Amino acid sequence: MKITGNSRRLGQSALEVGPIAYGLWRFVGNDVKAARTRIETALDAGMTLIDVAAVYGLDWGGNAFGESETLLGKVLADAPEFRRKMVLATKFGIIPGVPYDSGAAAVTRSCEESLTRLQTDTIDLFQVHRPDVLTHPSELAEALTRLKAQGKIREVGVSNYNARQTLLLQQFLSFPLATLQPEFSALNLEAAFDGVLDFAISRHMTPLAWSPLAGGKLADGVSPAEPAARRVASKLDDLARQHGTTRVAVALAFVMRHPAGAIPIMGTQSTARIAAANDALRVNLSRADWYALVVAARGEPLP
Numbered sequence: 001m002k003i004t005g006n007s008r009r010l011g012q013s014a015l016e017v018g019p020i021a022y023g024l025w026r027f028v029g030n031d032v033k034a035a036r037t038r039i040e041t042a043l044d045a046g047m048t049l050i051d052v053a054a055v056y057g058l059d060w061g062g063n064a065f066g067e068s069e070t071l072l073g074k075v076l077a078d079a080p081e082f083r084r085k086m087v088l089a090t091k092f093g094i095i096p097g098v099p100y101d102s103g104a105a106a107v108t109r110s111c112e113e114s115l116t117r118l119q120t121d122t123i124d125l126f127q128v129h130r131p132d133v134l135t136h137p138s139e140l141a142e143a144l145t146r147l148k149a150q151g152k153i154r155e156v157g158v159s160n161y162n163a164r165q166t167l168l169l170q171q172f173l174s175f176p177l178a179t180l181q182p183e184f185s186a187l188n189l190e191a192a193f194d195g196v197l198d199f200a201i202s203r204h205m206t207p208l209a210w211s212p213l214a215g216g217k218l219a220d221g222v223s224p225a226e227p228a229a230r231r232v233a234s235k236l237d238d239l240a241r242q243h244g245t246t247r248v249a250v251a252l253a254f255v256m257r258h259p260a261g262a263i264p265i266m267g268t269q270s271t272a273r274i275a276a277a278n279d280a281l282r283v284n285l286s287r288a289d290w291y292a293l294v295v296a297a298r299g300e301p302l303p
């Protein structure tokens with residue numbers, strides 16, 4: 001099902017994307033044909049924000065730093081029309097063995113390398129992957145401002161930043177940060193209670209929620225080992241029965257129900273599951289449904 005008339009603006013930027021995004025953390029290997037089919041399925045389903053990172057390929061399933069960007073670059077070379085249909089988001093700043101460097105030289109180098117691997121001229125959304133507390137935010141801000149002025153990046157976001165760190169970087173930028181990217185799911189609720197989603201509202205930033213199915217623990221048919229995940233999966237199943245849908249659709253609807261307007265980033269490699277994600281858009285969770293999932297995750301009643 002294609003999504004029309006349901007697009008979201010990224011923060012205060014001019015970038016418009018579908019209500020669910022597609023993430024490439026698990027997008028590895030050399031099978032360009034299969035990779036192309038996944039991207040095409042996502043774009044056809046209206047998942048027009050494609051989220052990758054320089055480090056992807058090394059930390060999950062693949063063999064090399066940059067592997068996921070390289071694979072996406074091959075897809076874009078094969079199907080250049082996909083580039084125009086997507087908002088291309090990547091991340092920089094995780095360097096295995098360091099492990100974080102957001103200094104000016106590292107940021108500039110990472111941007112050039114990502115552009116080469118992605119076989120594109122510009123990155124639509126360039127995100128700091130994790131905070132590097134050893135870089136002064138003014139240095140990072142200057143480097144990002146230069147890349148934006150050069151047209152190598154269009155917008156900037158942060159990932160795994162808390163509200164204070166986001167505000168600090170914003171203070172040194174003359175343009176607004178478009179997005180922040182916390183982990184957020186019915187199992188991992190922190191962003192809703194630690195001020196990150198509140199901060200997004202206060203600054204008109206769009207939250208991108210990573211691992212909205214808790215990395216697969218909340219996926220259909222999975223019997224998670226940890227008690228909290230078991231409780232949440234069971235509550236999701238109850239709600240799925242009531243709403244006539246799947247556990248995955250309710251889990252994604254949970255993320256989208258928050259007033260910050262979070263966009264869940266799905267990570268499945270299955271084209272059937274990519275195409276099914278839009279079932280979530282038909283699920284209207286009540287206030288009581290939403291809080292019942294919070295109670296399930298916490299394992300105790302709310303005060």
Ligand SMILES: NC(=O)c1ccc[n+]([C@@H]2O[C@H](COP(=O)([O-])OP(=O)(O)OC[C@H]3O[C@@H](n4cnc5c(N)ncnc54)[C@H](OP(=O)(O)O)[C@@H]3O)[C@@H](O)[C@H]2O)c1
Nearest residue numbers: 023024025051210211212213214215216219267268269273
């Ligand atoms: N900023 C950060 O630090 C950070 C960290 C982690 C992730 N991310 C972003 O978030 C994206 C998503 O993360 P994730 O892959 O952990 O997300 P997820 O959507 O929570 O989990 C995806 C996993 O669930 C499995 N799954 C099983 N049944 C499924 C179903 N019916 N529908 C959908 N998935 C099902 C998938 O396996 P199959 O492939 O077999 O379906 C896959 O292994 C990443 O690609 C990345 O863009 C960002």
